[in-house]
Every structure is written in structure tokens, then in C-alpha cells.
């Protein structure tokens with residue numbers, strides 16, 4: 001999702017009997033659905049996995065500002081502009097909560113940025129696709145925020161307290177994001193033929209990348225099994241993807257759109273849709289840095305950071321001067 | 335003063351003009367600030383700038399909405415924002431200045447906020463109830479904008495040698511665009527006499543004080559008052575505005591009559 005294919009360092013999932021007493025107590029608490037808090041003992045693998053997942057999620061929120069920010073200055077009405085600004089501001093806020101949640105695990109925000117800028121840490125593949133028309137802004141809200149919600153609702157029950165609580169706040173805002181996206185498209189499909197064509201074009205381009213957000217099938221993945229045992233992850237990628245398709249196809253029909261999948265068919269027996277396989281080669285290419293916008297996205301983030309160094313240094317220097325002056329005044333007063 | 339000879343059509347035109355001036359300032363500055371979205375030097379700044387832009391766009395809706403009402407030709411705030419050409423825009427030149435580095439963006443914001451704050455404060459007491467109501471709401475937002483931009487100008491002025499020199503350079507460059515805020519024409523004089531707006535020059539002492547205090551605290555040197563650029567308030571802009579509008583108005587111009 002916003003965190004795709006997170007590694008756990010596990011070779012296989014241990015049983016309770018194989019664990020040392022401390023780890024066993026930890027696992028039993030997780031099994032009982034108790035929340036783990038920052039100061040408590042936790043296995044090193046659990047801590048590292050959470051850092052990877054939460055920071056990847058945070059990076060996704062931050063990089064995610066860029067494709068949508070691309071249309072703020074071109075939004076078609078003042079109201080749409082205000083709504084989009086509020087949305088992108090929310091995403092930055094999500095990044096902030098998530099960086100704070102990750103910091104409780106002993107990593108600093110600067111370190112996480114460094115990992116993003118060096119290309120060591122990933123962010124969601126979806127944000128490496130371009131926003132080419134205004135309909136893309138609608139499609140992102142509807143599909144991308146929609147897929148994010150699918151993944152984040154179960155994360156509210158994640159075993160790690162700070163992450164679970166960040167998710168509660170975030171989920172509330174994501175559903176507003178999805179509604180505004182759908183509303184943009186609703187208005188457009190009721191408009192001129194050109195507007196409707198723009199919406200169909202957006203769906204054609206965003207459908208498959210949205211399905212890829214859930215990551216490849218992880219039924220055989222030891223990392224997923226370990227994450228599930230730790231209750232960092234609750235559902236398999238395929239499960240979530242199926243749920244997403246089942247929820248989204250009727251919404252596409254309501255908009256009068258054609259989902260660009262010739263294999264899409266309702267399956268009465270399973271009570272869900274059968275659908276085609278995303279192009280995983282494309283997915284792995286995007287993850288590897290070869291997506292249409294990878295270079296621009298990362299450059300934009302690096303540039304923001306590098307160009308802002310003097311600003312951050314200036315504030316730090318001022319804070320030190322001010323503290324020095326306060327100390328001197330105190331001494332003088334004594 | 336004698337209020338006997340007020341021509342309603344002239345008053346309506348003057349009022350429309352004033353509302354376009356204040357609304358266009360909010361719109362164009364909001365546009366400039368929103369260009370930063372996702373590119374600010376710290377996450378907290380991304381959030382704060384989006385918030386400022388959001389306030390300004392909200393104020394635009396109110397001011398231009400009222401302008402359309404006063405004009406009474408069926409034009410909405412969106413019509414005014416998206417379907418006028420550059421020569422019909424009435425914002426001061428300061429707000430269309432390119433963002434430059436983050437320091438210049440902050441300095442532009444501070445110089446504008448200090449004036450905007452005083453203007454709105456005075457407009458809360460406008461004899462036109464509709465204007466007073468909008469000013470009441472906008473004043474709260476802009477007080478916060480001023481607190482923030484003033485604080486950052488001080489801290490960066492008195493930060494490192496580099497942050498100081500960047501802030502000083504921004505101040506020196508933007509200074510010549512501040513005079514337009516206090517220039518007055520017949521329209522201003524008429525509306526000021528009717529108690530609808532403050533006389534522009536009446537805001538100058540307060541602005542000087544806010545600015546001087548912040549600059550002193552930020553160890554920045556106030557530039558000498560030389561020639562002041564002007565023109566925006568009567569529709570004569572710099573080349574920058576055309577590009578802002580080309581971008582902002584793209585969809586409304588490319589798909590005439592479509593609703594979004």
C-alpha cells in the first residue's frame with residue numbers, strides 16, 4: 001500500500017515454544033490484542049520492521065504532495081482549489097504524525113529523510129505516475145485514497161500503539177479525501193463530452209497502478225507471515241486488492257466508466273469480481289526507480305531539502321543565540 | 335461632511351473597484367504561496383504555507399463574491415477570478431513578485447501581512463456592514479499570518495550570516511514594491527470619506543512601526559525610501575501576472591462554459 005513489500009529480517013516465524021521468556025511474553029501480549037508502547041521491550045526485528053513500514057508510509061504522504069500539488073495552481077474553481085489545498089495540507093500532516101510515530105522507535109526524522117533522499121528508503125509506487133489532467137486529481141482521491149483507506153483501516157488495530165493511534169486520526173481525513181475525489185469525477189461525467197473523456201482517460205491510466213498499490217501476492221512471503229504474527233499487518237495483499245476491486249467497480253459503473261480490464265467479471269460463486277493480473281514487471285520497474293516520475297519526485301524532494309538548509313540552519317542558530325542571551329541575562333541579574 | 339451628492343452608480347463602481355483590489359491581492363498572493371506546496375524547506379512549513387494559501391483563497395471567495403454582488407451583472411467570484419484578463423486585475427505588484435528563495439517568500443509575506451493586518455483591522459469598523467463582516471473573519475486569520483511571518487523574519491535575520499544576508503537582499507529588492515500599499519487615488523478618497531475604507535496613507539505610521547520593530551529585532555537594515563513601483567491597482571502589471579493567469583485560468587479558458 002503506502003508501505004509495499006516491507007521486509008522483516010525473519011527467515012521464518014518462530015513458535016511460542018522456541019522463544020526466550022521475554023519474547024514469549026511480548027508475543028503473548030500481541031496475541032491477546034494488547035498494544036505495545038514505545039518504552040516497552042520489543043524484539044529488534046519488530047522495531048526495525050515498524051521503522052521501515054512507518055517511514056515508508058510517511059515518505060509516501062510527503063512525496064504524495066507532489067502529484068496533487070501539481071494541479072493546485074490550475075484548479076478550475078476557487079472552491080476546488082481550496083479543497084485541494086486542504087487535502088494536500090492533510091497529507092503533509094499525515095507525514096508529520098507518521099514521522100513522529102517512527103521517532104518513538106529510536107530513529108530521527110533527519111535520518112529518515114536521509115534514507116529517502118539517498119534512495120535507500122522507498123515510498124509508494126503510485127506517486128511515480130504523472131498527473132496529466134484535472135481528472136487525475138479526481139482519480140487520485142477516488143482510487144489512491146480509496147486504496148489507502150482499505151489498507152489503513154485495519155492498521156488502526158496494529159499492535160504498535162503510536163502507529164495505531166496515528167492511523168485513527170489519518171483514516172478520518174482519508175475518507176474526506178476519497179469523497180472529494182469522487183465528487184470531482186461525478187461533476188465531470190455529468191459535464192461535456194470532453195470532460196467525460198478526460199475522466200475515462202484518467203481511469204485507464206490509474207486503474208492498474210492503483211491495484212499495484214497493494215503489492216504482489218504475498219501468500220508465500222515469510223515477511224508477511226511475520227508481520228501478521230506481530231499484528232503489524234492484518235490482511236494479505238490479495239485479500240485487500242479483492243476488497244478494493246469489489247468496492248470500486250460498482251462506483252466506476254455509477255460514473256458510467258469502463259474499467260480497463262477485459263477479464264473483469266462478476267463471480268457469483270465467490271461473491272466478488274474476477275479480474276486480470278496487473279503488469280508486475282511494470283511494478284518492479286517503478287519500484288526500482290524506472291517509473292515515469294521517479295527521478296522528478298526524488299529530485300524535487302532533494303531540492304526542497306538542500307535549498308532549505310540555510311533556512312533550517314538559520315533557525316537553529318537563532319535559537320542558540322536566544323538561549324545564550326537568556327543565560328547571560330540571568331547571570332547579569334544574579 | 336456633506337453626503338448629499340452621492341451618485342449611486344459611481345459609488346457602486348468605486349465599491350466594486352475596491353473589492354477587486356482587496357480580493358485580487360488575496361487571490362494572487364494565495365496563488366504564489368501555493369506554488370510552494372510540497373517544496374518547502376521543512377514539513378512544518380509546507381503545512382503552514384498551505385494553511386496561509388487556504389486562508390487567502392477563502393478570503394478571495396468572500397471579497398470577489400461581494401464584488402460580483404455589488405456589480406450586479408451576474409458575475410460570480412469564480413467568473414471574476416478565472417475570466418478576467420490581466421488589465422482587469424487590481425492587485426498590487428508586490429503580491430505578483432516571483433517566490434524566489436524561501437526567504438524572499440517570507441519577506442514578501444511579512445511586508446504584506448503587516449499592511450493587510452492594519453487594513454483589515456480598520457475595515458472591521460467599515461460603515462458597510464458586508465465589508466465589516468468579511469474583515470472580521472479575515473482579520474483573525476491574518477493576525478496569525480503576521481505573527482508567523484514576523485517571527486520568521488526576525489529569526490532568520492538574526493540567524494546565520496547566510497540567512498541574514500538572504501533576508502536583507504530580499505528586503506532590499508522588495509522594498510520598492512511597498513509604496514503602492516499607501517498610495518491613494520480619487521476612489522480611495524471617496525470611499526474613505528464615506529467611512530467605508532481607511533485612507534491608505536493613514537495605515538503608513540502603523541506599518542512603519544511594525545516593520546521597524548521587526549527589522550531591528552532581526553538585525554536587518556531598513557532600506558531608504560526611493561522610487562516606489564506602482565500600477566497594479568489600476569491594472570498595469572508586471573509581466574509575471576500574465577503567466578500566473580495563464581496557469582490559473584487554463585481549464586476555464588480551454589473548456590468555456592464547462593462546470594467543475
Ligand SMILES: [Fe+2]
Nearest residue numbers: 061090091094
Ligand atoms: Fe494521507
Ligand SMILES: [Fe+2]
Nearest residue numbers: 002061094148
Ligand atoms: Fe496514507
Ligand SMILES: [Fe+2]
Nearest residue numbers: 091145174177
Ligand atoms: Fe489522503
